[in-house]
Amino acid sequence: xxxxxxxxxxxxxxxxxxxxxxxxxxxxxxxxxxxxxxxxxxxxxxxxxxxxxxxxxxxxxxxxxxxxxxxxxxxxxxxxxxxxxxxxxxxxxxxxxxxxxxxxxxxxxxxxxxxxxxxxxxxxxxxxxxxxxxxxxxxxxxxxxxxxxxxxxxxxxxxxxxxxxxxxxxxxxxxxxxxxxxxxxxxxxxxxxxxxxxxxxxxxxxxxxxxxxxxxxxxxxxxxxxxxxxxxxxxxxxxxxxxxxxxxxxxxxxxxxxxxxxxxxxxxxxxxxxxxxxxxxxxxxxxxxxxxxxxxxxxxxxxxxxxxxxxxxxxxxxxxxxxxxxxxxxxxxxxxxxxxxxxxxxxxxxxxxxxxxxxxxxxxxxxxxxxxxxxxxxxxxxxxxxxxxxxxxxxxxxxxxxxxxxxxxxxxxxxxxxxxxxxxx
Ligand code: AMP
Ligand code: GLY
Numbered sequence: 001x002x003x004x005x006x007x008x009x010x011x012x013x014x015x016x017x018x019x020x021x022x023x024x025x026x027x028x029x030x031x032x033x034x035x036x037x038x039x040x041x042x043x044x045x046x047x048x049x050x051x052x053x054x055x056x057x058x059x060x061x062x063x064x065x066x067x068x069x070x071x072x073x074x075x076x077x078x079x080x081x082x083x084x085x086x087x088x089x090x091x092x093x094x095x096x097x098x099x100x101x102x103x104x105x106x107x108x109x110x111x112x113x114x115x116x117x118x119x120x121x122x123x124x125x126x127x128x129x130x131x132x133x134x135x136x137x138x139x140x141x142x143x144x145x146x147x148x149x150x151x152x153x154x155x156x157x158x159x160x161x162x163x164x165x166x167x168x169x170x171x172x173x174x175x176x177x178x179x180x181x182x183x184x185x186x187x188x189x190x191x192x193x194x195x196x197x198x199x200x201x202x203x204x205x206x207x208x209x210x211x212x213x214x215x216x217x218x219x220x221x222x223x224x225x226x227x228x229x230x231x232x233x234x235x236x237x238x239x240x241x242x243x244x245x246x247x248x249x250x251x252x253x254x255x256x257x258x259x260x261x262x263x264x265x266x267x268x269x270x271x272x273x274x275x276x277x278x279x280x281x282x283x284x285x286x287x288x289x290x291x292x293x294x295x296x297x298x299x300x301x302x303x304x305x306x307x308x309x310x311x312x313x314x315x316x317x318x319x320x321x322x323x324x325x326x327x328x329x330x331x332x333x334x335x336x337x338x339x340x341x342x343x344x345x346x347x348x349x350x351x352x353x354x355x356x357x358x359x360x361x362x363x364x365x366x367x368x369x370x371x372x373x374x375x376x377x378x379x380x381x382x383x384x385x386x387x388x389x390x391x392x393x394x395x396x397x398x399x400x401x402x403x404x405x406x407x408x409x410x411x412x413x414x415x416x417x418x419x420x421x422x423x424x425x
Contacts, residue, residue: 001025001306004059005041006049006079007070008032010333010366010385011291015070015305016041017362018298022306029062031055035376036365036384045369049074056086065089068309072148075267075287076102091309093267093287097258100265101287104184105146111282114257116250118282120187127171130183134163142186145170147179151215151227152340156188191276192237192421193283195293198251198271199308201317202264205255206308207247209300209324210238211293212421217340219417226340227382230418231331232393233296237275237421246273246280254285266312295364295385296329330400330419331387333366337413339381346371347378347410354406361403362387378409393422 001024005012013036019025020040033043042062047054049071059067069079069092078095092098099106111118119142124130134141143166145153153176157163170180198207211233217223250271258265270286270293289298298305302323311317336343345367355363364387367380384407388399397419404414 001065002027002029002063003306004029004031004062004064004067005033005037005070006031006055006067006074008034008037008045008049009071009291010364010382011289011294012070013037013364013366014295014298014362014385015068015289017364018301018305022304024304024306027062029058029064031058034365034379035368035370036363038370049079050077052077052079052082055079056083056088059083059088060086066091066306066309068092070289072098072101072286072288076148089313091267091313093265097263097265097267098287099263100258100269100285102148103146103182104144104284105182107285108184108186110254110257110261114253114260116253116257116282117279119189122185123182124171124185125182127167130167130171130185131164133185134160134167137163137185139163140188142188143167143170144184144186145176145179146182146184147176149176149179152176152225153179154225189274189276189281189283191274192235194235194238194242194273194275195290196238196246196251196271196273197289197293197297198269199312199317199322200255200265200267200269201312201315202266203255203259203315204317205251205269206317206320206322207243207251208297208322209233210235211290211296212237213290213293214415214418217415219415224340226335228290228292229333229335229415231292231296232397232419232422233293233300233329236393242275242280246271250280250282291366292331292333292364292385295331295362295387299329299362299387299389300325300327325389327389327391328393328396329387329389330393330396331364331385332400332404332414332418333382334384334386334404334407334409335382335413336367336378336380337411339413343381344411345378345380349376349378349383349407349409351407352376355403360389360399363403363407378411383409383412393419397422
């Protein structure tokens with residue numbers, strides 16, 4: 001099989017590594033890719049994920065058998081539909097199904113209509129009504145831009161002042177662009193957060209092992225929200241009891257609801273859950289693999305990923321049993337200091353060769369590129385996802401932090417408490 005991955009972050013590197021293990025893979029391509037992916041696949045850095053015509057031409061030129069669309073923006077904008085119309089076999093939800101992530105108002109209304117447990121909410125399409133509502137709302141309260149906002153369009157407001165400022169940012173000053181034309185105001189929930197990724201073929205859902213992301217930039221969950229600063233898998237808080245509840249009330253009902261709405265979902269659904277004292281609730285859906293969840297989940301999956309992808313496309317997922325190693329993984333993101341607000345890039349990354357030949361260690365590239373002299377340099381806020389596997393979470397954590405010392409670049413920054421919750425469990 002000749003496979004093209006669309007995307008260029010740590011998630012796509014982890015998907016590429018997983019595909020390289022498949023005996024069915026003949027050739028692997030990636031657009032735009034990055035310096036890490038370029039070691040195992042042919043990349044075309046000049047093609048952006050939103051350049052649909054160029055992606056179609058590239059796929060034709062390379063005689064691609066399967067296109068795997070990983071990031072949210074092209075999924076929400078209908079890249080899967082465009083590629084299918086051009087005759088390609090594609091993994092990922094069509095535009096009408098990717099709305100599960102692309103519009104928070106849509107997903108909240110879906111959950112309400114089909115009684116899927118989630119936080120109470122109201123939706124607003126103008127700032128005046130939102131402000132009037134907030135005058136009498138209980139605090140803290142959560143404001144969410146309806147559309148895609150790089151994982152940053154959620155504001156948790158502790159005071160009425162903060163809430164008023166949030167409405168200004170989202171709906172009036174449009175900090176998240178058109179994503180803020182509509183805003184969801186949501187009840188604040190407390191509890192442990194868990195991410196569960198699942199393969200879906202339109203009717204059957206097969207969940208992967210659980211994971212937990214760390215979204216805030218600083219230790220102790222302080223500072224601004226980021227795309228994710230690190231992750232561990234499995235989550236010790238995701239018990240058998242929680243799993244049974246979610247299967248019954250969340251996973252299958254979501255897939256069935258999408259089918260009932262005429263929006264058959266094929267691809268990966270990411271269930272962002274919060275375990276409240278009243279039971280698990282859905283915080284958000286993503287219509288794709290998570291980043292950095294993928295880095296800690298796929299490295300533990302025993303199945304051939306191409307078999308699973310085929311089953312999703314062909315509607316045979318009921319024939320597949322997903323299997324995961326009975327171990328744990330931790331990913332620590334090495335970021336550019338100042339991320340997500342402002343940071344410099346273009347610094348040389350040294351020490352990458354130290355990961356060579358070490359089975360349980362992975363250095364997934366997120367923001368890296370090859371410069372004119374062929375050196376690997378930083379090229380984004382999140383630079384590398386240093387990942388390690390071990391028998392226990394504590395040992396995986398120790399190994400991941402050990403490996404963060406192997407690599408260096410001028411403005412290297414990381415959180416020091418990724419997976420610390422494990423030690424408190
Ligand atoms: P989301 O992108 O919707 O997952 O939101 C980003 C983060 O905001 C989540 O991972 C939570 O930490 C937090 N969050 C979102 N919604 C709520 C809520 N209703 N109550 C408390 N925290 C929330
Ligand atoms: N790690 C969260 C996300 O991928 O949206």
